[in-house]
Amino acid sequence: MAERFDMSVKFAGLKLANPVFTASGTCGYADELADFLDVDALGGFITKSITLKPRKGNPTPRIVETDAGMLNAIGLANVGLERFVAEKLPVIARMKSAVFVNVAGTTIEEYVAVVERLAEEKAIAGFELNISCPNVKKGGISFGTDPAQVEEITRAVKKACGSKVLIVKLAPAVTDISVTARAAVAGGADALSLINTFTAMVIDIETRRPVLANRTGGLSGPAIKPVAVYLVNKVYREVAREAGIPLLGLGGIRSAADAVEFLIAGATAVAIGTASFVEPDCATQVVAGLREYCLRKKIARLDELTGSLHEPA
Amino acid sequence: MTRKHASRKKGSHTGTVLSNVQAGECFWKLRLRFDGEAARAFAGFTPGQFIQFDVSDLAIPSTGSIPTALLDGARRNVLLRRPFSFSDVTADADTTTADLLYCIVGPASLRMTTLREGDTAHLIGPLGNGFAVPEGKQTALLVVGGMGLPPIRCLAKSLSIEHPDIETVAFIGSRTVNALPLEERPARFDKGMSLSVPTFATLGVPSMVATDDGSAGHQGPVTECLSQWLRENPDRPREEVIVYACGPERMLAAVAQIANAKEIDCQVSMERRMACGIGLCQSCAIECRVVGSDETIYKLCCQDGPVFDAREVVFGADDA
Ligand SMILES: Cc1cc2nc3c(=O)[nH]c(=O)nc-3n(C[C@H](O)[C@H](O)[C@H](O)COP(=O)(O)OP(=O)(O)OC[C@H]3O[C@@H](n4cnc5c(N)ncnc54)[C@H](O)[C@@H]3O)c2cc1C
Ligand SMILES: Cc1cc2nc3c(=O)[nH]c(=O)nc-3n(C[C@H](O)[C@H](O)[C@H](O)COP(=O)(O)O)c2cc1C
Ligand code: FES
Numbered sequence: 001m002a003e004r005f006d007m008s009v010k011f012a013g014l015k016l017a018n019p020v021f022t023a024s025g026t027c028g029y030a031d032e033l034a035d036f037l038d039v040d041a042l043g044g045f046i047t048k049s050i051t052l053k054p055r056k057g058n059p060t061p062r063i064v065e066t067d068a069g070m071l072n073a074i075g076l077a078n079v080g081l082e083r084f085v086a087e088k089l090p091v092i093a094r095m096k097s098a099v100f101v102n103v104a105g106t107t108i109e110e111y112v113a114v115v116e117r118l119a120e121e122k123a124i125a126g127f128e129l130n131i132s133c134p135n136v137k138k139g140g141i142s143f144g145t146d147p148a149q150v151e152e153i154t155r156a157v158k159k160a161c162g163s164k165v166l167i168v169k170l171a172p173a174v175t176d177i178s179v180t181a182r183a184a185v186a187g188g189a190d191a192l193s194l195i196n197t198f199t200a201m202v203i204d205i206e207t208r209r210p211v212l213a214n215r216t217g218g219l220s221g222p223a224i225k226p227v228a229v230y231l232v233n234k235v236y237r238e239v240a241r242e243a244g245i246p247l248l249g250l251g252g253i254r255s256a257a258d259a260v261e262f263l264i265a266g267a268t269a270v271a272i273g274t275a276s277f278v279e280p281d282c283a284t285q286v287v288a289g290l291r292e293y294c295l296r297k298k299i300a301r302l303d304e305l306t307g308s309l310h311e312p313a
Numbered sequence: 314m315t316r317k318h319a320s321r322k323k324g325s326h327t328g329t330v331l332s333n334v335q336a337g338e339c340f341w342k343l344r345l346r347f348d349g350e351a352a353r354a355f356a357g358f359t360p361g362q363f364i365q366f367d368v369s370d371l372a373i374p375s376t377g378s379i380p381t382a383l384l385d386g387a388r389r390n391v392l393l394r395r396p397f398s399f400s401d402v403t404a405d406a407d408t409t410t411a412d413l414l415y416c417i418v419g420p421a422s423l424r425m426t427t428l429r430e431g432d433t434a435h436l437i438g439p440l441g442n443g444f445a446v447p448e449g450k451q452t453a454l455l456v457v458g459g460m461g462l463p464p465i466r467c468l469a470k471s472l473s474i475e476h477p478d479i480e481t482v483a484f485i486g487s488r489t490v491n492a493l494p495l496e497e498r499p500a501r502f503d504k505g506m507s508l509s510v511p512t513f514a515t516l517g518v519p520s521m522v523a524t525d526d527g528s529a530g531h532q533g534p535v536t537e538c539l540s541q542w543l544r545e546n547p548d549r550p551r552e553e554v555i556v557y558a559c560g561p562e563r564m565l566a567a568v569a570q571i572a573n574a575k576e577i578d579c580q581v582s583m584e585r586r587m588a589c590g591i592g593l594c595q596s597c598a599i600e601c602r603v604v605g606s607d608e609t610i611y612k613l614c615c616q617d618g619p620v621f622d623a624r625e626v627v628f629g630a631d632d633a
Binding site for chain 2: 278
């Protein structure tokens with residue numbers, strides 16, 4: 001039996017049982033994971049991106065494996081707002097973990113419509129704004145790269161989301177991520193999550209065609225982890241620390257050691273994405289490993305770790 | 314119609330490698346033993362279901378034994394699990410053994426060849442929906458294309474045990490005879506329907522072989538054999554016949570066309586690249602018709618399939 005250790009963290013005014021989330025688009029709508037882990041033992045759960053209307057998504061192949069990572073071009077396939085409310089929300093409502101609905105769209109009005117419909121739902125702790133999906137032709141990533149638009153959409157959604165927490169998910173492939181981070185904070189974001197995937201391509205040299213039907217896809221997995229750690233640290237130092245805004249760090253995490261790196265870099269919480277495909281109970285393993293790390297390092301509270309990076313020797 | 318679902322309980326399991334040998338020109342055979350909870354989980358395995366195999370911690374064979382065509386691919390790391398079906402599952406009192414037939418096509422299958430007796434295999438399963446046997450069926454027509462053989466072999470065995478009353482025949486197609494994962498090669502393949510292929514003959518299932526290059530059996534697509542059989546057996550009531558198929562998508566499309574035109578039930582086992590195999594990622598989309606509408610929707614190969622009713626699938630190119 002493990003020693004008792006309080007794993008809880010405060011995240012944008014919420015008290016979470018622990019700092020480990022499952023990432024949007026990599027954990028279904030919760031019931032798919034239930035055979036493998038106790039979904040109530042997660043710090044947070046983030047749904048697949050929900051759009052106003054259902055989206056079929058892209059043709060296949062939608063994924064391809066790369067060295068230490070994968071590309072996906074799912075195309076935000078999702079059941080749409082109405083079926084989400086009718087079919088998925090009741091399942092989510094039974095979860096004890098904090099649930100965040102990831103919202104995507106092609107216009108600001110679409111984002112606002114989804115958030116308005118869900119803002120009063122008790123089952124939901126907050127929203128994650130996906131303004132950084134590389135796989136939809138319209139809108140999507142363009143929102144996430146233009147700081148003026150980031151601020152505008154954040155402000156509009158914040159107005160619609162009532163008392164719920166608003167997390168804005170940042171695109172990594174920008175000249176200076178602190179510029180978009182600042183724009184989201186100016187627009188009223190309660191928290192920032194980073195990073196989403198990098199647009200990438202794999203070519204079949206026999207056919208000289210891109211492997212993915214969508215030509216390009218988002219790179220995720222261990223390959224992007226060092227970049228994600230750097231970007232979390234940059235946003236922490238340049239924006240979040242001063243603004244008092246918590247960061248949700250993600251990108252390639254598959255172990256507690258990976259998660260600790262993100263916390264030291266400046267994250268208050270972390271999310272597991274691609275690694276859940278390989279080990280469906282990765283998130284709860286990371287929780288257990290974090291506890292061990294804290295006990296071994298005699299850390300009293302997890303938030304001591306956040307942003308505790310020392311200068312190079 | 315009763316759809317026989319296997320136990321819905323899927324999980325992370327380990328198996329012990331009993332043997333792992335090259336069993337033919339193009340394929341290897343891995344035999345696994347499951348104990349305890351895993352034995353119970355896989356005792357409920359339905360033919361057509363699959364597993365997700367984690368091979369990321371397996372070694373690469375020494376360079377000398379890597380086929381030249383795979384040398385570049387061998388250097389790639391493996392991150393994701395790989396989907397495989399079982400060709401045979403035998404449940405005893407406390408243990409369940411399962412056979413996995415695999416072709417070496419890339420970094421994961423190459424690594425699998427280094428598994429040795431006594432090694433531990435990490436897998437998730439049983440996954441997806443397997444083949445179902447609706448009530449009232451008297452004749453089962455099994456159609457195989459190349460590496461589509463394992464789940465059909467598994468089905469043939471289960472039909473022979475659980476539905477001995479159903480007359481079962483197999484149509485086995487391949488590019489060339491050496492690309493068929495047959496453990497025992499007959500001295501000669503009969504041109505017509507016969508018991509010359511031991512893999513099926515030992516189950517009492519007659520079969521007919523077709524190869525594109527004429528290296529065995531009928532020269533031409535396997536669907537010609539299926540059509541011919543249907544022409545020669547016109548007296549069977551259509552509702553008592555069922556076709557089961559697994560192979561390249563083009564073949565499945567042709568089989569489905571034949572079955573649908575004759576209004577014969579047909580179940581096809583589909584393949585997609587899978588990142589998770591358990592419904593988390595939506596990578597394995599299969600375009601399906603919606604009854605009473607021109608619209609199509611994407612279903613998930615790993616959760617709604619891999620076995621689908623041939624009438625609902627909108628076939629496309631192979632997902633290679
Ligand atoms: C439900 C299911 C059951 C399967 N059962 C078996 C089996 O019993 N025996 C067997 O040998 N193989 C089976 N496969 C295929 C097997 O999953 C692939 O051969 C394996 O993933 C190859 O991995 P690799 O790293 O060796 O090669 P990779 O480099 O990953 O693949 C080599 C090439 O094969 C193609 N490919 C890879 N995965 C798939 C896929 N899922 N569908 C279509 N094309 C693909 C691609 O063109 C790729 O370039 C099954 C697949 C599915 C979806
Ligand atoms: C298959 C797949 C689907 C994804 N779908 C979404 C999505 O719908 N919305 C979103 O905001 N992010 C989505 N993501 C991005 C992840 O949430 C995460 O930001 C990214 O994968 C990096 O983390 P990882 O390396 O741990 O996977 C998806 C990622 C993958 C691999
Ligand atoms: S493989 Fe992930 S949903 Fe089917």
